[in-house]
Amino acid sequence: MTSDANTTGGTRGVGLPGSNDTEPGSVHVLLGPGRTRVVMTGEIDAELGPELLEAAAEAEDAGQPVEVDAQHVSFMDSTGVAFLAKLASRSREPLVLIRPPDVVRFLVDVTSINQLVKIVETDPGFDTSLPDGPPDLAG
Numbered sequence: 001m002t003s004d005a006n007t008t009g010g011t012r013g014v015g016l017p018g019s020n021d022t023e024p025g026s027v028h029v030l031l032g033p034g035r036t037r038v039v040m041t042g043e044i045d046a047e048l049g050p051e052l053l054e055a056a057a058e059a060e061d062a063g064q065p066v067e068v069d070a071q072h073v074s075f076m077d078s079t080g081v082a083f084l085a086k087l088a089s090r091s092r093e094p095l096v097l098i099r100p101p102d103v104v105r106f107l108v109d110v111t112s113i114n115q116l117v118k119i120v121e122t123d124p125g126f127d128t129s130l131p132d133g134p135p136d137l138a139g
Helices: 046-062 078-090 102-110
Strands: 005-009 026-031 036-044 066-076 095-098 117-120
Touching (some): 036 046, 036 078, 046 078, 066 078, 066 102, 078 095, 078 102, 102 117
Parallel strands (some): 066 095
């Protein structure tokens, strides 16, 4: 992937308990001037596996600190846990996990990934501007 904001997503969802709505999972990678943000939403499960592998490779290739915005995750299975573990174990700095819901917190704690991540309750915001400003089109 070559753009600054890439989107990949799955198509299956079971929905929250008591709900007939489905919430398919998705993962987005945003490349900023000083860090990379991965945004996960919906159900993070095996169906999203290929997209998670692609997102992990892109985040790793960027060579920057990585943060994961997980606040809109409604479900996560071992595929999502493996994704977080991969990001955390390959990062030179602690992986930042932004506002994870209870389901994600539980999995991070029970799998001891919490030793590799920093959980923050406030979104620090994300700068998507180019590091040196807009390109000079005059040549």
